Amino acid sequence: MSRRNARLNAYQLIFGYLFSKEIDEQSLSSMLEAEDIQDADGEYIKKVVYGVKEHYEELMALIADNSKNFKVERIYKPDLSALLLACYEMKYMEEIPLAVSINEVIEIVKTFSTENSSKFVNGVLKGVYNSLKEV
Secondary structure: OOHHHHHHHHHHHHHHHHHHOOOOHHHHHHHHHOOOOOHHHHHHHHHHHHHHHHOHHHHHHHHHHHOOOOOHHHOOHHHHHHHHHHHHHHHHOOOOOHHHHHHHHHHHHHHHOOOOHHHHHHHHHHHHHHHHHHO
16 A cells, blocks of 8 residues: 555545544554555554544644634535644654645545635645744
8 A cells, every 4th residue: 555545544534533523443444454554554544543533623723723714614524634634744744744745635635525625725734834834
């Protein structure tokens, strides 16, 4: 499995988390038991999914601060899932370049969201990028 596919699996689990506020442990286990998953990919998925859960309120505040004139509660769930994933990576996974997090999530949004979503997500993540670079 590639990091891109691992990121996609994490995205799907985060999407489910938005509805139940619980990690779907059965789906996570199934993903981790897939034949093509490497240990590093499994660790990445667990780290991101559990990290988003642990830092959910903080990540939501970061998104809210950077989604100008748009209430975070109104963000389309596929976009919000992508934003949470990217924000977690950008803030807590220093080994992943910020630009990689942004670019990978934009590709996910182009696949799973609306036509205009990539522009919105990119704009929010640009603000997050700038705020994290200031720290």
